[in-house]
Amino acid sequence: METFLEEVNKKIDGVPIQRCYHCRKCTAGCPVASHMEYNPNKVVKMIQNGKREEVLKSSTIWLCLSCETCITRCPNQVDIARMMDVLRQMAIESGAGAREKNVLKFHKAFLAGIKRGGRINEPMMMAEYKLTSGDLFSDVLMAPGMFLKGKLSLLSPRTKDMKSLKSIFEKTKSI
């Protein structure tokens, strides 16, 4: 059977993560390391040690902002940012879900917006996120301002060829 490490490496499809020699440069530059349960380089170690469950159920993988500072600075080209993408996708596919529930709910609302109109209508997407997350109060003060300033509108132009988009979502088996 494939080990957790082999599986992750196969999905990253680039530099194998065991090239990491734990210099912690990635963690030093990561803007959210202090909020993470496990530091970025710790996740590499955990994967090597087969800690599948702990990693996929951690908040770390959902707090990563994809700022790509880690891969930019790693002396061994270990692509931590891509690894985080892979781990999030594995967490979804394995049914482990997301420890940071609202982050995944946001992604779902965003992708639903693309499925609906090809382009994101920000107020509609936000409404969907707020309804599914129950996070009704954050940012609520800013929305009226945005409407008054003529920035947001409930109607915005959509992509015409929605058939092509529908097919992309189906063929990639997206959430």
Added chain:
Amino acid sequence: MKVSYYPGCSLHATGKEYDQSMKAVSRALGIELKEVEDWSCCGASSAHSTNFDLSIALSARNLIAAEKNAMDVMVPCAACFNRFKMAEHQLKANKELKSKIEGVVGAKYQGGIAIRNPIDIIYNEIGVDALAAKVAKQLAGLKPVSYYGCLLLRPPEVCEFENYENPYMLDKILGVLGADVRNWSYKTDCCGGSLAISKTKIVVGMVDKLMKAAKEAGANCVVTACPLCMANLDMRPSKKYKLPVFYFTELISLALGVEGAKDTFKSHIFDPQPLLRELKLI
């Protein structure tokens, strides 16, 4: 010069000022824009965070549509730019992936057009000397820090942006407009944009840190080329750290004396007009 134009979703909503000022600046500098036919969302971080193939396919659909214009494509939104560059990088490096994605999108990807952000086009195609020659009003008294953020720069071998740890193109552009550009160490730090809505508390801390550093550098405003950074920096800092935030194109418009250059300032959340009035720039 003539280029294809991919505005992306943000530039039609929260980033409307960027779209308006980008178009005005392009007219003034003789850059003709042709919008990509029937474009769709690039997928942004929600696609690549959840499904790799989806993220490449959504960007590829747009790149293929842009190829029909047979011109380089200008992508002002740093997030869309990043996703397009990543899709290009992956499709060119991996034949197997390319044929899989072509199957998903239902069309062939040629890879024959360059994906370019407007800082690069203005700096490298128009040039700072030509830009300086067009300045009608020096932005005297304006002390910006230039904020590049993540998505224009990283990963460097994908984005191919100059000096990715200490870039200067935007600084030079602002300099020839007559602004007193301040130096600071946070040009390429992340503002937290991708989690701004779902993890707001963490992100407010990140934004405050940036704005505090801008003030310490002696800046009276922050300049960006990303609609996500703009929304985040304009809306989320704590009260004591707020500063006006501009798209770089708004400041070019103002300096070139483009008609209607002032119009976009009204829709900022944190009103930059008092500062501009005080400096007699509007």
